[in-house]
Amino acid sequence: ALERTFSIIKPDATRRNLTGKINAKFEDAGLRIVAQKRIQLTKAQAGEFYKVHAERPFYDELCEFMASAPIVCQVLEGEGAIAKNREVMGATNPADAAPGTIRAEFAESVGENSVHGSDAPETAAVEIAYFFSGLELVG
């Protein structure tokens, strides 16, 4: 089915000027960027976005990192977009990511792993609504 997923190009990637190279990977895989904006989160906003991880040992570091430089938030649309995006990103830890994936090519570590993508339809809907209004989604 035609799906939408939420994506973030993270601070390690915007710092290294990799937005275009990462977007090319999405587009080459058949994902359409139907919304996109570059913003810089506060640590509190990053904390709210990642609140499911609040009890994890890396939570504070994760929030600091996500607020450390601009991010690019996106909505990607396509057939099976959630799974397709996860395939293009590769495993969370770049050491485990398949060759050719975004994380294999660009990520620096498990924390600074260049991209985030929603893991399920329910989280995609919540994450899209956190960053975008309906008017900003232009299929």
Ligand code: CMP
């Ligand atoms: P993401 O898909 O954005 O969702 C949660 C993030 O937590 C994950 O990508 C990683 O960047 C980060 N993360 C997961 N495990 C660790 C870890 N062991 N140390 C630091 N950050 C982590």
